[in-house]
Amino acid sequence: MIAxxxxxxxxxxxxxxxxALVIDIHGVTKLYRMGSETVHALRGVALKVHRNEYxxxxxxxxxxxxxxxxxxxxxDTPTSGHYQFNGKDVSIMTDDELANIRNREIGFVFQTFNLxxxxxxxxxxxxxxxxxxxxxxERRERAREALHKVGLGERMLHKPNELSGGQRQRVAVARxxxxxxxxxxxxxxxxxxxxxxGEEIMQLxxxxxxxxxxxxxxxxxxxxxxxxxxxxxxxxxxxxxxxMAEV
Amino acid sequence: xxxTIRLLYEFIESVRIAWAQIRANKMRSMLTAxxxxxxxxxxxxxxxxxxxxxxxxxxxxxxxxxxxxxxQKWPWGPVEDWWNYANRPPIRIIDAEKxxxxxxxxxxxxxxxxxxxxxxxxxxxxxxxxxxxxxxxGTTADYARITNVDYREGRLFNExxxxxxxxxxxxxxxxxxxxxxxxxxxxxxxxxxxxPCTVIGVFAKQGEFLGLFSFDNQLVMPxxxxxxxxxxxxxxxxxxxxxxxxKLMQAKDELVGAMRRVRGQLPGERDNFTINEQQAFKAQLExxxxxxxxxxxxxxxxxxxxxxxxxxxITFVSVKERTKEIGTRKALGARRRTILLxxxxxxxxxxxxxxxxxxxxxxxxxxxxxxxxxxxxxxFSVSLVAIGLAVSVVxxxxxxFIPAWGASRLDPVVALxxx
Numbered sequence: 319m320i321a322x323x324x325x326x327x328x329x330x331x332x333x334x335x336x337x338a339l340v341i342d343i344h345g346v347t348k349l350y351r352m353g354s355e356t357v358h359a360l361r362g363v364a365l366k367v368h369r370n371e372y373x374x375x376x377x378x379x380x381x382x383x384x385x386x387x388x389x390x391x392x393x394d395t396p397t398s399g400h401y402q403f404n405g406k407d408v409s410i411m412t413d414d415e416l417a418n419i420r421n422r423e424i425g426f427v428f429q430t431f432n433l434x435x436x437x438x439x440x441x442x443x444x445x446x447x448x449x450x451x452x453x454x455x456e457r458r459e460r461a462r463e464a465l466h467k468v469g470l471g472e473r474m475l476h477k478p479n480e481l482s483g484g485q486r487q488r489v490a491v492a493r494x495x496x497x498x499x500x501x502x503x504x505x506x507x508x509x510x511x512x513x514x515x516g517e518e519i520m521q522l523x524x525x526x527x528x529x530x531x532x533x534x535x536x537x538x539x540x541x542x543x544x545x546x547x548x549x550x551x552x553x554x555x556x557x558x559x560x561x562m563a564e565v
Numbered sequence: 566x567x568x569t570i571r572l573l574y575e576f577i578e579s580v581r582i583a584w585a586q587i588r589a590n591k592m593r594s595m596l597t598a599x600x601x602x603x604x605x606x607x608x609x610x611x612x613x614x615x616x617x618x619x620x621x622x623x624x625x626x627x628x629x630x631x632x633x634x635x636x637q638k639w640p641w642g643p644v645e646d647w648w649n650y651a652n653r654p655p656i657r658i659i660d661a662e663k664x665x666x667x668x669x670x671x672x673x674x675x676x677x678x679x680x681x682x683x684x685x686x687x688x689x690x691x692x693x694x695x696x697x698x699x700x701x702x703g704t705t706a707d708y709a710r711i712t713n714v715d716y717r718e719g720r721l722f723n724e725x726x727x728x729x730x731x732x733x734x735x736x737x738x739x740x741x742x743x744x745x746x747x748x749x750x751x752x753x754x755x756x757x758x759x760x761p762c763t764v765i766g767v768f769a770k771q772g773e774f775l776g777l778f779s780f781d782n783q784l785v786m787p788x789x790x791x792x793x794x795x796x797x798x799x800x801x802x803x804x805x806x807x808x809x810x811x812k813l814m815q816a817k818d819e820l821v822g823a824m825r826r827v828r829g830q831l832p833g834e835r836d837n838f839t840i841n842e843q844q845a846f847k848a849q850l851e852x853x854x855x856x857x858x859x860x861x862x863x864x865x866x867x868x869x870x871x872x873x874x875x876x877x878x879i880t881f882v883s884v885k886e887r888t889k890e891i892g893t894r895k896a897l898g899a900r901r902r903t904i905l906l907x908x909x910x911x912x913x914x915x916x917x918x919x920x921x922x923x924x925x926x927x928x929x930x931x932x933x934x935x936x937x938x939x940x941x942x943x944x945f946s947v948s949l950v951a952i953g954l955a956v957s958v959v960x961x962x963x964x965x966f967i968p969a970w971g972a973s974r975l976d977p978v979v980a981l982x983x984x
Contacts, residue, residue: 393896393977414900421898428981432893436585448578449898451571493897 337369339405340500340532341390346399348385348555359385361555362399367501367534372527374543375536377552384505386552387536391426391503392419404500421449425494427504431486433478439465439489440474446497464492468522484515491522501532508542520545575903579910586883586911587918597879598919600872601960604865605923605953606930609945611861612952613931615854617943622850624772632810633711634820635841636660636679636803642849653837654828655800658683658788661705663827664803675816676823677808680707683791683801687758689736689784691744699740700783701757703791711806714780717741719751719766722787730789732762739781741767757784760794813842869956872919873964880912880968891972892980905973912965913958920957924950 344364350357359382367373377383388394389401392408395416401408403419411419420426425446433442443461452460465474468488478486487507494502504523508516524545527533535546543549544563551558587594635641638653661681668676684702688695706724722733734757741750741764750764771780788801807816817840824838884891891904899907931945 388978391896393981414902417895417898417900420896426896428893428896432889432896432981434890434893436589445578445894446897448574449571449894449900449903451567451574453570454574497898 337371337532339366340369340403341365341367342400342402343389343396344400346389346396346401348382348389348394349397358555360389360396363552363555363557365550365557365560367532369500369532370527370530371532371534372523372545372547373534374546374549375534375552376538376540376543376549377558378538380554381552382555383536383538383552385555387503387505387534390501390534391424392416417449421446422497423500425497425499425502427487427490427494427502427507429506429509431478431483431490431510433486433489433493435478438475438477439470439481439492442478442489443493443496446493450497460496461492464496465489467495468492482515483511484518487511487515487519488522491519491526495526495531501534502526504533504535506537507535508537508539513541516542572902572906575906576910579903579907580914582907583911583914587914593879594915594918597875598872598915598922600868600875601916601919601957602872602923602926604869604872604960605920605957606927607861607865607868608956609924609927609949609953610930611857611865612949613927613943613945614857614861616946616949618850618854618857620944622847631843632807633843634805634807634817636664636805636820636824637839637841638800638802640839641841649835650839656802656838658792658797658801660824660827661801661803664805664823667823667826671819671823675808675812675819677806678707678710679803679805680704680711681788681801681803682708683788683795683797683799685758685795685799689740689744689758690756691753694744694746696740696743696782698782699737699757701786701791702783703786703788705788708785711804714771715769717767717769718749719764721766721785727787727789730787730793732760732786732790732794733765734762734784734786734790735766735768736764737768737779737781737783738770739779740784755784757786757794762786762790817842865956869960872916873960876912876915876961876964877968879915880908880965881971883911884908884968884972888975888980888983891975892977892983895975895977896981901973903973904975905969908969908972909962909965912969913961916957916961916964917954920954923957924953927953 343366346360346363347358348360350359361382363382363386375383375386385394389396392403392411393416395401395409395411399409403423406419408416408419426432433439434445437445440458440461443464444457447457447460462471462474465471468491470485470488470492473481473485478489481489487510491502491507494504502523507523508519511519520542523533523535527547533546535542537543547563548561549563550560636656638656639650644650658681661679664679668674668679682702682704684700686698687701688697689699689701690696706722706727709721716735717738719735721735722731726733734755736744736750736755744750744755745753750767753764754761755764768781768783805820807813809816820840821836824840825836828837830837891899894904894907927949928945931943934943
């Protein structure tokens with residue numbers, strides 16, 4: 319019997335119905351005071367992201383892409399403008415409410431992995447579930463599942479220093495996935511990896527996207543951005559371009 | 566409910582992190598805990614001494630009999646106006662007889678019986694064996710009614726022997742042991758300060774009063790024998806047993822009245838005697854206890870203060886070292902409370918370790934003292950352990966709070982960027 323050919327991802331993407339609105343920001347500005355100077359990191363940004371989008375945010379350093387990412391990740395609040403996350407107004411939330419949003423709705427993947435050095439992969443992945451208040455057995459179950467999903471089922475009890483860079487980043491991806499967040503937010507996820515390993519991580523993101531996750535990748539590398547289906551370019555705190563990838 | 570469970574999970578996670586952190590920095594944690602260790606040792610030893618004094622005192626009081634009043638020329642404890650006491654006529658042996666007659670003629674009296682006691686220090690010899698500094702005293706046969714002491718062998722002299730002033734005596738346990746090691750003392754003759762008398766009894770071991778005065782270093786003889794040997798000029802004291810110790814104050818008042826009659830004092834005249842009671846010992850002991858307490862408090866406070874600064878410092882260092890981790894945890898959904906808890910638990914854990922080590926060390930010292938000086942009043946108790954640990958936990962919370970609070974307020978963006 320001949321196996322059926324794998325479905326063409328491009329075809330699937332083209333016919334996907336638009337998902338619900340997850341992120342809706344408009345008129346967002348952010349000011350920093352650096353000594354006596356005021357830095358306009360964002361000067362009025364509007365952006366809508368729907369469920370199951372694969373978005374790359376690009377821009378040179380100083381363009382405001384880190385600020386935008388912090389904003390999208392609810393680590394920071396805008397100086398002015400509106401940010402609605404799943405229909406809820408984030409800009410008026412307290413620190414603890416923001417922590418809850420980050421815990422349940424956003425999965426972070428950092429350039430430097432940011433794993434707890436003395437904890438096993440399993441425990442690292444469990445961490446967001448502890449903060450979510452899940453009982454131990456359920457935490458373990460879901461953490462195992464997430465690690466299997468990123469192909470690390472065999473390395474659950476290893477500590478970060480016993481893992482390669484690529485494996486560490488997979489643990490971090492599993493940690494981002496484990497709470498079934500509305501978006502996965504990756505900040506230069508391949509920045510500390512060699513190009514081959516970086517490519518593998520990007521393929522993992524592609525896979526997660528195919529499984530229905532919403533992914534936002536912040537990067538300055540065109541090769542990385544090419545994986546996304548939509549690319550936003552920032553310049554001087556403004557969105558310069560916002561286009562879908564050519565098929 | 567859900568929030569409580571979540572807090573519990575966060576707490577367990579905090580304990581886990583704290584232990585991992587302490588294990589990873591053993592040396593640093595131990596050095597930091599040192600101040601707390603010293604503080605807890607001070608707390609525990611102070612408690613040991615104070616409760617030991619209390620306990621020793623209670624035991625000794627039981628030995629004296631807590632239903633006996635002492636009629637004496639001088640009050641127990643220091644006096645300022647000594648000249649008011651020095652000129653008092655001495656208490657005489659005959660006063661006991663008169664007092665007993667007054668008691669007998671008083672209806673519903675609260676006083677039971679009065680016994681004269683006249684004594685002096687001196688050596689006691691038997692053959693080649695000699696013991697010094699023995700309290701030699703004379704009393705009447707009623708002495709048996711005011712003490713509840715047991716006899717190792719023999720008996721107290723009876724009324725006939727007492728009245729006739731026969732040269733018989735009862736030895737304290739240690740005296741008998743020293744003079745007649747390993748054999749019976751009954752019917753042996755001892756020289757009480759140079760005067761021969763026959764042993765008719767030996768008291769059972771009674772122990773020491775506050776480790777200062779031993780009840781086992783005494784020799785009792787009939788008071789008439791005592792006056793024959795040593796004269797009656799030195800005066801005596803009266804020991805008066807009361808019928809109901811719940812009515813101590815009334816009994817004391819009655820005794821004052823009875824003694825004034827015995828001494829033929831006129832109305833308006835000041836008492837020329839003092840009624841002493843064991844409670845006075847307690848009052849006398851109070852300043853000593855207070856001094857130990859204050860000194861202990863000072864040492865404890867100082868070492869715990871130094872310890873607390875150490876803990877605070879190490880928590881600041883810990884927060885600084887792990888700023889990025891704090892950022893990561895916040896990004897993953899840790900709230901302010903979570904971070905605060907984490908660092909508080911860490912500070913408290915170090916203090917708890919210090920507290921435990923301190924308690925163990927104090928217990929070791931206590932055992933050492935106990936074996937070296939068995940008579941030293943010291944007492945170790947579970948409540949002391951509890952106090953020690955509670956103090957260390959409070960120290961941890963107080964000293965860890967400021968750095969932990971700072972950590973909980975860190976801006977996640979800034980913390981994540983920290984290298």
